[in-house]
Amino acid sequence: MKTRTVLSFLSSIFLAAFLSGCVWLVVGGVGAVGGYAVTRDTIQGEYDAKFDDAWRSAQSVCSILGVVSGRDASTGTIDAVVDRAKVKVVVTQMTPEAVRLKVKARRGLFPQMGIAEKVFVKIVQQLM
Numbered sequence: 001m002k003t004r005t006v007l008s009f010l011s012s013i014f015l016a017a018f019l020s021g022c023v024w025l026v027v028g029g030v031g032a033v034g035g036y037a038v039t040r041d042t043i044q045g046e047y048d049a050k051f052d053d054a055w056r057s058a059q060s061v062c063s064i065l066g067v068v069s070g071r072d073a074s075t076g077t078i079d080a081v082v083d084r085a086k087v088k089v090v091v092t093q094m095t096p097e098a099v100r101l102k103v104k105a106r107r108g109l110f111p112q113m114g115i116a117e118k119v120f121v122k123i124v125q126q127l128m
Contacts, residue, residue, distance in 0.1 A: 041104050044103070047099055055073060061126060082118075090104075101124065
């Protein structure tokens with residue numbers, strides 16, 4: 001009985017922390033692929049890559065996984081629809097050899113972290 005109470009207590013602490021909104025998520029399945037959740041619907045990461053390479057990878061992945069509805073190379077943004085979710089990819093040049101990649105996905109009012117993660121990982125895998 002005591003073990004069950006302790007297990008129940010630990011489970012409730014885990015769920016409270018998981019559902020609290022303070023989400024820091026490590027993403028990736030490939031050695032150099034990694035990012036972290038900025039909000040419940042956004043993942044970002046910094047990589048050693050040129051802006052043009054990251055931009056081409058982002059365009060390619062968005063057009064393969066969904067439909068690109070807008071793109072602006074001057075601001076580094078791509079708007080797309082992937083699995084019925086609105087996806088916004090932002091590529092920012094930090095240094096001549098480094099970029100920041102940010103992917104946001106929402107379906108209506110609801111965040112779609114799984115879709116954001118899928119797009120993010122595919123872009124980075126193609127970039128590497």
